[in-house]
Amino acid sequence: MPAEPIIRVEHFTAGYEGNVLMRDINFTVNRGEVFVILGGSGSGKSTLMKHMIGLYEPMAGAVYIDGDDIVTSEGDARRAILKKIGVMYQSGALFGSMTLLENVRLPLEEYTSLDDDAIDLVAQMKLKLVGLDAFSGHMPSEISGGMQKRAAIARAMALDPTILFLDEPSAGLDPITSAELDLLILRLARSLHITFVIVTHELASIYAVADRVIMLDKRTKGIIAEGDPKVLRDTSDNPWVRQFFRREAAPDTIAETA
Amino acid sequence: MAPSPAASLSLSDVDGKRELRLAGRLDSYSIAGVWPDARAALDAAPNVPVLIDTSRVEYCDGGGIAMLVDLLRQPRPPEAQVSVVGLKPQFQTLLDQFDPVAMRAPPKEHEERLHTVAEIGRAALIVGRDMRVQVAFIGETSSALWFAITHPHRIRWKDVWYTCEQVGVNALPIVALISFLLGIILAFQSAVPMKQFGAEIFVADLVGLSILRSGAAFAAEIGTMKVNEELNALTTMGLDPVRFLVVTRIIAALLMMPLLCIFADLIGILGGALTMISFNIPISAFLHEVDSLVDVKDLLAGLAKAPVFAILIAGIGCLRGLQTQTGASAVGISATRAVVSAIILLVVVDGIYAFVYYLLDI
Structure with a gap:
């Protein structure tokens, strides 16, 4: 199957209050792939993701989601784009006053005209997909951090989006829970053909799930590597990239200590 | 155990040179007693070379090194440089890690005091922005x-x-x-x-x-x-x-x-x-x-x-x-x-x- 771009980020510049964080970056995400945005702390990877889902407005550039620019979209056009995406936030961001089932039901209640029983069934099925069907009546505060993230994925999938954005899925999880989450991502990607855009710096996770990565760098304010993570690890001629994938201290820190 | 000797400072002027002799323990606690005097002795002789004799310093920690760096980093004319001699080798290696010139305090950024009118204007702008947010909120x-x-x-x-x-x-x-x-x-x-x-x-x-x-x-x-x-x-x-x-x-x-x-x-x-x-x-x-x-x-x-x-x-x-x-x-x-x-x-x-x-x- 030839690669077909579903997200195109073009001539994109972003930052805070005149401080440019990334300048004129360009990349595409292909339909059905697990795409990982990585980079060191402060490189702006979470910020980039929040721009891609329309939360922030860039200084310049465009983010085309399935052909439509989310940056310039407004009102119903923006909502039409948002319906194609689901987002899992770093903390889960489940609504604390609602049960897991109510959390998953919410987007369905707001956007579909299904009757109550049908919504219940769809929501239950989403929870089943992430292995939480037995916990549908629990409040978010009553379940563990890993379960909260899975519930957040279930909610993000409520309207069967074509693209799922995950912000730091493994942050704060133990290695086993984190590995289970990786398996879940792979399973959803392969069985439901969902495109994943994941922000992380967890190496094990990257090797486990990523078809393709881009690496951001705060010094160059741009993308310093793009491709298959294992290939980048072994063949990149950029010392920063190699250090990152081998989990070594940065070159200039080593020079200072020597 | 004998109490550790406190830091002491003596000074003499010989042949157009000033000599500061530090002795005893230079640690974070004792240096407070000698640091200001040493700085004053240095500042009082801005145009002659100064030799800091540390051969009788028995102990010197990070605080003591900081004091020495402070004395070395003061900007002085080339013919009136400050030098430290006689420091025990183990303390000398501590001192050598710092380049006194690089440790010079950056010139204090002179924050321009705004004119009163400008201050009022700025405050008004902030109030205005807050009002705009509130009006937008009322509208929404x-x-x-x-x-x-x-x-x-x-x-x-x-x-x-x-x-x-x-x-x-x-x-x-x-x-x-x-x-x-x-x-x-x-x-x-x-x-x-x-x-x-x-x-x-x-x-x-x-x-x-x-x-x-x-x-x-x-x-x-x-x-x-x-x-x-x-x-x-x-x-x-x-x-x-x-x-x-x-x-x-x-x-x-x-x-x-x-x-x-x-x-x-x-x-x-x-x-x-x-x-x-x-x-x-x-x-x-x-x-x-x-x-x-x-x-x-x-x-x-x-x-x-x-x-x-x-x-x-x-x-x-x-x-x-x-x-x-x-x-x-x-x-x-x-x-x-x-x-x-x-x-x-x-x-x-x-x-x-x-x-x-x-x-x-x-």
């Missing part, structure tokens, strides 16, 4: 409320009832206590006719104050949701936080506030009646008195304030919640700001009401 909320009125089936009634419970039912004890006590007090000063307490003007204020807690709660609740990215989650679902969170809370406050006022009226009269009974005034006489002094107009004058106060308190609470910044203290700050702003607004609006009632002779 009004349009969302209008949408809710025209599409009542789209209101999340479950959330409304839940908030009603928080605002209304949970406020009953505090409202009951305050209005009961106030009823007793006013009856004791019973010269003050019931009209004063009467179903009238102050009840709304009183209830307004006691549901300030709801405004603070809204701010804290929405603020926490913002910190937890729940507001972002709503936004990326294409759901408007104003419609979703603000409208339900304002509707709940609107529904509950008049009910609380009537409740407070009744409890206040009850308090007054109890007092009168203790004075052996029959309850029928008391009620008759109340009836003759207080009429429906008074009741309505009080109730007319209720919805306005409800919108103000709920609205400002929600606005402060939405404005929450990030960080641990942000939610607390929002709750405080909500209470402060609500009190100010209550007083201002109450003044307006008093004026209007005066004109209308109510």
Whole structure:
């Protein structure tokens, strides 16, 4: 199957209050792939993701989601784009006053005209997909951090989006829970053909799930590597990239200590 | 164990050279006694070379090294350089790690003091920006409320009832206590006719104050949701936080506030009646008195304030919640700001009401 771009980020510049964080970056995400945005702390990877889902407005550039620019979209056009995406936030961001089932039901209640029983069934099925069907009546505060993230994925999938954005899925999880989450991502990607855009710096996770990565760098304010993570690890001629994938201290820190 | 010798400093001038001799322990505690003197000795001889003899220093830690670096880093003419000699090798390696010139304090950035007029202008700009945010919020909320009125089936009634419970039912004890006590007090000063307490003007204020807690709660609740990215989650679902969170809370406050006022009226009269009974005034006489002094107009004058106060308190609470910044203290700050702003607004609006009632002779 030839690669077909579903997200195109073009001539994109972003930052805070005149401080440019990334300048004129360009990349595409292909339909059905697990795409990982990585980079060191402060490189702006979470910020980039929040721009891609329309939360922030860039200084310049465009983010085309399935052909439509989310940056310039407004009102119903923006909502039409948002319906194609689901987002899992770093903390889960489940609504604390609602049960897991109510959390998953919410987007369905707001956007579909299904009757109550049908919504219940769809929501239950989403929870089943992430292995939480037995916990549908629990409040978010009553379940563990890993379960909260899975519930957040279930909610993000409520309207069967074509693209799922995950912000730091493994942050704060133990290695086993984190590995289970990786398996879940792979399973959803392969069985439901969902495109994943994941922000992380967890190496094990990257090797486990990523078809393709881009690496951001705060010094160059741009993308310093793009491709298959294992290939980048072994063949990149950029010392920063190699250090990152081998989990070594940065070159200039080593020079200072020597 | 002999007490460790403190740091000491002596100085002499020989052949147009100044010599500082440091001795003893140079540690973070002892250097305080010699550092200023050493600096003064250095500054007093700006044009001659200075030799710092440290051969009798027995111990030197990071603090001592810092003092030496400080003495070395002072800008001086080339013919009047400072040098440190005789430091024990283990301390010399510590000192060698720092380049005194590189450690020079960067010139203090002279923050330009703004002209008073400019200061006022800047403050006005900030106030203006805040006003703009508030006006935008009023606009968004009004349009969302209008949408809710025209599409009542789209209101999340479950959330409304839940908030009603928080605002209304949970406020009953505090409202009951305050209005009961106030009823007793006013009856004791019973010269003050019931009209004063009467179903009238102050009840709304009183209830307004006691549901300030709801405004603070809204701010804290929405603020926490913002910190937890729940507001972002709503936004990326294409759901408007104003419609979703603000409208339900304002509707709940609107529904509950008049009910609380009537409740407070009744409890206040009850308090007054109890007092009168203790004075052996029959309850029928008391009620008759109340009836003759207080009429429906008074009741309505009080109730007319209720919805306005409800919108103000709920609205400002929600606005402060939405404005929450990030960080641990942000939610607390929002709750405080909500209470402060609500009190100010209550007083201002109450003044307006008093004026209007005066004109209308109510």
